[in-house]
Amino acid sequence: MKSFLSAVKIVLICGVAVLALPILAAPVKVELIRTADGWQLKRAGQPFFVKGAGGTERLDLLAAAGANSVRTWGGDDLAPLLDEAQKNGLTVTVGIWLHHEGDTEKFSYDNPEMLKQQLDAVRKAVLRYKDHPAVLMWGIGNEMEGYKDGGKPAIWKNVNDAAKLAKELDPNHPVMTVMAEIGDKRIPSINQYCPDVDIVGINSYAGASSIATRYAALNPQKPYIITEFGPPGAWEGDKTAWAAPIEPTSPEKADYYRRAYLGSIDHQPWCVGSYAFLWGHKQESTATWFGMFLPDGTKVNAVDTMTELWSGKPAKNLCPSIQRLKVEGSNDLKPGQTLKVNLQTSDPAGRDVKVRWVVQPEQIKTGVGGQEEPVLPELQAAIVSSDAQHCEIAAPKNEGGYRVFAYANNGVGASVANVPFHVHLQDAAVPPGKSATLPFFVYENGSSLKNHFIPSGWMGKTAAIKMNLGWVENPHSAPSCMQFQFASESEWGGIIWQDPADDWGDRDGGWNLTGAKKLVFWARGEAGGESVSFKFGVLGRDKNFFDSASGGLDGVTLTKEWKEYTIDLTNQNLARIKTGFGWSLAGQGHPVTFYLDDIRFE
Numbered sequence: 001m002k003s004f005l006s007a008v009k010i011v012l013i014c015g016v017a018v019l020a021l022p023i024l025a026a027p028v029k030v031e032l033i034r035t036a037d038g039w040q041l042k043r044a045g046q047p048f049f050v051k052g053a054g055g056t057e058r059l060d061l062l063a064a065a066g067a068n069s070v071r072t073w074g075g076d077d078l079a080p081l082l083d084e085a086q087k088n089g090l091t092v093t094v095g096i097w098l099h100h101e102g103d104t105e106k107f108s109y110d111n112p113e114m115l116k117q118q119l120d121a122v123r124k125a126v127l128r129y130k131d132h133p134a135v136l137m138w139g140i141g142n143e144m145e146g147y148k149d150g151g152k153p154a155i156w157k158n159v160n161d162a163a164k165l166a167k168e169l170d171p172n173h174p175v176m177t178v179m180a181e182i183g184d185k186r187i188p189s190i191n192q193y194c195p196d197v198d199i200v201g202i203n204s205y206a207g208a209s210s211i212a213t214r215y216a217a218l219n220p221q222k223p224y225i226i227t228e229f230g231p232p233g234a235w236e237g238d239k240t241a242w243a244a245p246i247e248p249t250s251p252e253k254a255d256y257y258r259r260a261y262l263g264s265i266d267h268q269p270w271c272v273g274s275y276a277f278l279w280g281h282k283q284e285s286t287a288t289w290f291g292m293f294l295p296d297g298t299k300v301n302a303v304d305t306m307t308e309l310w311s312g313k314p315a316k317n318l319c320p321s322i323q324r325l326k327v328e329g330s331n332d333l334k335p336g337q338t339l340k341v342n343l344q345t346s347d348p349a350g351r352d353v354k355v356r357w358v359v360q361p362e363q364i365k366t367g368v369g370g371q372e373e374p375v376l377p378e379l380q381a382a383i384v385s386s387d388a389q390h391c392e393i394a395a396p397k398n399e400g401g402y403r404v405f406a407y408a409n410n411g412v413g414a415s416v417a418n419v420p421f422h423v424h425l426q427d428a429a430v431p432p433g434k435s436a437t438l439p440f441f442v443y444e445n446g447s448s449l450k451n452h453f454i455p456s457g458w459m460g461k462t463a464a465i466k467m468n469l470g471w472v473e474n475p476h477s478a479p480s481c482m483q484f485q486f487a488s489e490s491e492w493g494g495i496i497w498q499d500p501a502d503d504w505g506d507r508d509g510g511w512n513l514t515g516a517k518k519l520v521f522w523a524r525g526e527a528g529g530e531s532v533s534f535k536f537g538v539l540g541r542d543k544n545f546f547d548s549a550s551g552g553l554d555g556v557t558l559t560k561e562w563k564e565y566t567i568d569l570t571n572q573n574l575a576r577i578k579t580g581f582g583w584s585l586a587g588q589g590h591p592v593t594f595y596l597d598d599i600r601f602e
Contacts, residue, residue: 025133027132027173028172029045030042030136030174031174032174038268039269039271041272043136048091049273050068050272050274051066051068053275053279053292054073054275054279056072056081056280058297059084059085059090060088062279065311066307066310066313068090070093070275072092072094073097073139075094075096079132082132091135092135093137094129094138095142096122096125096141096166098140098158098159098162099114099118099144100143100144119158119161122162126138126166127169130170130172137198138173138175139201139227140162141159142178142203142227143203144159145179145180145189148184160197163196164196175196176199177190178228179201182202182204187218187219191220197222199223201224202215202224202226204260205231205236206232206256206587207489208226208230208256208260208264208490209263209588209589210590211226212264212265212268214489215264215270216270225274226264226265229275229277230278231289232586233285234286234366238492238533238585241332241537241539241540241547242401246420250300250321251322251415253300254300257276258309278290278291281293283363284367284373285363286360287376288416288418294416298413299412300413301321301415303315304413317412319410319413319414319415320409320414320415321345321346322344324342325341325344325406326341326342327339327421328340328342328570329572330550331420332550333395333421334395335398335399338384338393339392341406343389343406343417344389351412353409355386355389357386357404357405357407358378358380358404359383360376360378361398362400362402363376391406399424401421401422401423402422403418403421430548430576431508431575432514433577434511436511438513438515438602439601440513442521442581443598444477444599444600452511454499454501455467455495455496455497457496459493459495459496459584460584461488461492464493465494468482468483471595474595475595476522476562476597477598481596484583484593484594485592486592487591488587489587491587492585494582496538496582499511499578506545510545511577512576513601514574516601518566518602519581520600520601521597522597523596523597524561524563525592528559528560530557530588530592531557531586531588533584533585535551535553535567536551536552536567537579539579545576549574549577551567551572
């Protein structure tokens with residue numbers, strides 16, 4: 001096979017042309033070693049820490065960035081990739097796909113014949129590629145345990161059968177299997193049923209920076225590789241009133257890569273490496289959520305960050321940075337109404353930054369576990385005018401969710417952000433809420449007589465939330481403020497102030513706040529740097545009793561000192577506000593504590 005052979009050459013010996021026969025390439029032995037300090041991989045006898053990315057594109061750039069490996073999810077037709085990796089000095093974790101129960105042809109791990117066929121596929125892949133010098137290890141399965149408790153014994157026993165078979169066929173490379181995070185029964189199942197698996201692969205996003213701590217607490221028996229990490233997934237973060245996930249900006253995503261690498265990968269005794277996700281481009285939830293490149297091959301901020309982490313040197317020719325992308329006024333419109341969006345960018349080298357604006361519909365056909373999604377059309381006719389700082393959009397005629405994207409490019413890289421907006425065909429009749437007098441307080445000095453909404457709508461990982469409504473230490477206004485704690489290092493949580501209490505749109509209520517121009521509040525963080533989103537009006541028009549307006553501030557970075565924040569209510573219909581305030585945050589690799597005071601409509 002050509003991919004396993006050196007190229008055939010014609011050489012001259014004493015002036016005579018001679019056919020130089022190809023030489024069969026030999027595998028490079030990879031060993032897993034238990035050391036006094038933890039675990040270590042050795043390749044050809046030399047220490048090897050995996051610095052890699054998932055994907056198959058631009059391997060030349062991956063190597064130039066300081067990486068040494070690439071990961072695949074399946075083992076079909078990998079000969080060209082293995083050759084390309086070898087040419088660029090990269091290794092490959094060869095993925096061998098295992099079925100998810102219930103997927104293609106209703107696969108069942110209780111069906112002996114199906115299990116035999118799956119093992120036959122493992123056998124063919126190992127025999128086909130085991131002698132290629134670029135092979136680093138076998139990655140058998142990817143989240144095949146599913147997304148519930150991950151504890152079905154039959155699945156893990158088949159995983160072990162596959163691992164055992166691979167090691168019998170190929171003694172030169174270790175075997176890894178990949179799971180979705182580490183919760184529930186996953187690690188106990190690996191410990192109990194998979195003695196032949198050498199390495200635990202972990203896909204983790206919002207919680208990646210805390211994997212090292214959490215994994216060590218689970219009585220592990222094997223080292224780990226973080227096989228996917230990057231920004232929080234669309235399933236992990238905040239959402240709009242119409243359930244559209246709110247996507248971090250490119251610089252915010254780059255920070256998640258950094259925190260994951262420094263917190264759970266670099267110099268961690270149980271960790272033998274990682275694969276960033278995704279070295280390439282992919283439509284998943286949105287056109288830009290996970291890709292470290294745009295479709296035309298332009299890098300985004302995460303590439304610069306990973307280059308620095310892999311190589312130990314700052315990247316050259318840095319991408320620009322988007323500091324802010326904000327909608328003026330309401331983001332829930334009728335067809336033809338105007339949406340104005342403001343953008344703030346900068347460039348580390350002072351280069352000119354050109355901005356391209358794009359409007360796309362919201363993705364409806366979302367995949368599960370990274371399944372393929374349709375590419376969405378660009379609705380450029382919706383853009384009325386634009387420049388490097390502003391974009392004005394006429395709301396499309398069709399009802400539903402949309403996004404406006406800002407692509408900032410400095411000639412060497414890009415930074416991307418988007419904000420969702422919604423179009424409704426006509427206003428449903430909104431019976432006004434109870435009459436309110438301005439200023440109207442959500443919270444003032446702990447006084448229950450003046451506070452008209454109840455913080456009863458707990459969301460996300462509620463067990464990690466603690467609330468103290470009468471915190472007396474360093475309030476903004478005496479005698480008290482509110483303290484909130486989110487103890488989880490991953491996942492997400494939040495609280496919504498409701499009227500009536502514990503209602504998510506099934507009961508009448510709310511307040512008529514017509515005449516209010518702004519929602520004002522004071523906030524501070526315990527240490528500074530805490531990222532929290534604030535909002536009001538989270539009940540969408542799919543509810544029987546919805547909020548007549550909505551708005552918020554996404555990803556506010558708090559300081560240690562009290563600071564006033566304002567949500568603009570200009571041109572909003574405030575006839576019935578049932579959810580008067582709320583906060584949410586995604587896990588930040590450590591517990592988060594922050595404080596709120598003096599929340600009011602005025």
